[in-house]
Amino acid sequence: MRSFRFEPSTTGRSLPLPPAGTRVWRTGVQNHSLEAAEVSAGTQPLLESGVGHTLWYFTPESALTPQLGALVPNQNLHSLTAVDYIVYSPAEFISAAERLADKHRTDGLRVEVIDVAQVYREFSGGVQDIMGLRNLLRMLWTRGSDSANLKYVLLFGDASYDYKGTLNPNQNWVPAYQSPASMAIKTSFVSDDFFGFLDDGEGGFLGLTNLDLGIGRLPVNSVDEAEAVVQKLLRYADPTQSLGPWRQKLDFVSDDVDVDWEQILTLISDRIATRVDSVYPQFNVNKLYADAYQQVSSAGNQSYPKLREDLLRSINEGNLITTYLGHGGEVNWASEDILQLEDCKSFTNGAKLPLFITVTCEFSRYDDPLRTSAGEHLITNPNGGAVAMLTTTRAVFVGGATLLTDSIFNKVLEREQGRFKTFGQIIRSAKNSVQTGDKLRFTLFGDPAMRLNGPEQLISFDSIEVFRPNTQAWDPSDSLRALDLVRIRGRVTGESGATDTSFDGSVRIQLFDKSQLNTMLDNDNVGYQTAYAFRNQRAYQGTVDVESGSFTAEWRMPLDLVLDWGRGKLSAYAATDQRDAAGATQRVFLGDLAPDAPLDATGPAIRVYMDDTSFASGGITGPNPLGLVRLMDPNGINALGTGIGHDLVGFLDEDWSTPLVMNDRYQADPNTYQRGTATWPFQNLSDGPHRFTVRAWDTYNNPSQSSVDFTVVSRAQLQLGAVRLFPNPSPGTVHWQVEHNASGDSLAAYWSVSDGSGRVVWAQQWSGLATSSVLTAPDWFGTDPSGRPLPNGWYTAHVVVVRPSDGQVVREAERLILLRP
DSSP states (O other): OEEEEEOTTOOOEEOOOOOTTOEEEEEEEETTEEEEEEEOTTOOOEEOTTOOEEEEEEOGGGSOOOOOOOOOOOOOGGGOOSOSEEEEEOGGGHHHHHHHHHHHHHTTOOEEEEEHHHHHHHHSTTSOOHHHHHHHHHHHHTSGGGGGTOOEEEEESOOOSOTTOOSSSOOOSSOOEEOSSTTOTTTOOEESGGGGOOSTTOSSSGGGSOOSSEEEEEOOOSHHHHHHHHHHHHHHHOHHHHOSGGGGEEEEEEOOOSSGGGHHHHHHHHHHHHHHHHHOTTSEEEEEEGGGSOOEEETTEEEOHHHHHHHHHHHHHOOSEEEEESOBOSSEETTTTSEEHHHHHHOOOTTOOOEEEEESTTTTOOOOTTOOOHHHHHHHOTTSSOSEEEEESSOOOHHHHHHHHHHHHHHTTOEETTEEOBHHHHHHHHHHTOOOGGGGGEEEESOTTOBOOOOOEEEEEEEEEEEETTTTEEEEOSEEEETOEEEEEEEEEOTTSOBOTTOOEEEEEEEEOOOEEEEOOOTTOOOOOOEEEEOOOEEEEEEEEEBTTEEEEEEEOOSOSOOSOEEOEEEEEEEOSSOEEEEEEOOOEEEEEOTTOOOOOOOOEEEEEESSTTOOTTEEEOSSOEEEEEEEOTTOEEOSOOSTTOOOEEEETTOTTSOEEOGGGEEEOTTOSSEEEEEEEOOSOOSEEEEEEEEEEETTOOEEEEEEEEEEOOTTSOOEEEEEEESSSBSSOBEEEEEESOTTSEEEEEEEEEOTTSOEEEEEEEEEEOOSSEEEOOOBOSBOTTSOBOOSEEEEEEEEEEETTTTEEEEEEEEEEEOOO
16 A cells, blocks of 8 residues: 655646556545545546545555454443542453452442543443543533542553553553653653543643543553552551551651752652641651661672661561652662562551652653553552552652652541542642643552541540649649659540540550750761751650549659750540540640659669460570560650660670660550560570570660570571479469470460370360460369369370471370379
């Protein structure tokens, strides 16, 4: 086939007569309509001047023959009415998409999951076309009352710039809008916003148009990935799996300053963090600014190992929102790699999933079929990562990107009718509040109809009191001194402020010391001097019960208080098995030293174990035991980490130069500040004897030290340690334990007692996961299987332990004397 196209300005001239058997068609536009006519055979084609048209030469034998495709089932998407939420999915992912839709149907939304192939057949002639997807939404939007109902669209599948499918793999499951200047690094963009411009005349100047819908995308590429992501989102939405103090925490992360203008990255981050702390005090702000940490230089690169450690731990422990401002790319945050692609794939934070807000270049570029970005891994990680991301897909500029970030934080923590907004509402209202082209480079990864998982009930503090030793009375006071005995009362409320008497659970209380100005370190010697306020020193943390919505807590203020007077912050998080609440007050002042505090010169009592409190010093463990520390002091334990040299620390094998700081791993027992537990998870210890030593301080800074000895035996060879029978001799009831080296493995244990003739007089068995290095048998009461008391005398206790995974069997026995009075 050959074609000859001529514009109206072409002067008239003739073409050579086509060869015999050639057919000639002429096409052109007449009155805005396409016209076509065949030129008679043997006629010399004549091109008329002033008329635009195209001549086509072809032979019938060269024409393609249509092939019969698949049968198309009947469908009628035009009949859809009253829809709140549209989910576009390829057929392969429909099952997973329906599971997510069912969750929202339970919540009252009218959801339709639609195969994109059906949309193409009915709205774009069977061809993959984003206009077809948009036109269905436009149809629903313009149908009278439906325009008030359609709220959300989820694009359930990845997208690709490769519309022709020439690359492998082909990942254009649900296509996205590509900017016309797609090869321009600084001005190109890929956007899902195109589907949300539904009013008359919209769709031309996208950056100046308001979104009508909340639009999100889950960039999945396989059935397994789709199912796993849905399961993760459902865990997040299930309060029985996701409640916890992590929902009260907000992380703000910023890049360091390599050149002078980059100071704005931390400046903007800090301004937003400070405003959030003031407007929403029930949330606790955690600042992770790179230049607040010491940079480490090595051959060819720089790094922030402590910042990276703090960031990864905070994500794995869970926080409500993680925000990053700084340089980055498809595989990392910052040139120092404070967050890396492999991190995003390996997070294990379960249902404690942050909303990530990333203000960095193309961290979540999702339309490149040859590379999966770190942002995509973060949302598709089946074991953790993010629940949703307001994230960048192309290069962005500081001005527009920070403007949108500020707009997001004007919306993200707002509530309506007592509930937090959905991710779709947040991104839609934030984008509609700014006029910048950079907003087209931000995309919502996640379910647009899912709500931010913040505590929805409130906590108020009714009183703060200090005990006065000279009068033996509690006096109301908002001024707390070091070594004061403090008591607070509070309650859980609803939106009206009335006490929720149906709320029975527990509340974690934290008292933060005054904010301290930290000067940035200027790690790259730019020459700037800036300080920011950090509130990261706690004066108290503990847990008490909430009964009928009310609670009372009491504690001794630590000596390690910054003695200058200043404003502190009292924060609380409460939860039942289905609901939670948060609250805070900054109307509390800390400073000075109580002159009438009672004397205390004795350190805390410390008991150190391995795995659990039944462990005896000198016993055996596997290579990954859990160090377990029980502490008690009448004035409380200092585990705040605010005083130099007063950390709660452990040491392995008396290596005093390598302390194991356990401040964050200490948890006070419920309803008391005088007792608590700290842990340290050891990994891959060498075989042989070890000693775990712990040093602790009380609130008066009196120290104590204790240790436990243990022997590590490789897990490869199943072994038993000491068999402990107590009391022995026994008046009737015998407690029975055996040490082993297979903590974390599935085991089966068979317990039996035989008399002097070898006859078995009692037997029990157990199987399951060994959660510690000690197995505990059911108590034996000195009776036979019928419950009849056995005579006094010598008996033998036997234990057989089997590891089913490799079939190993080990046995031990111990003599026992039954001696009833």
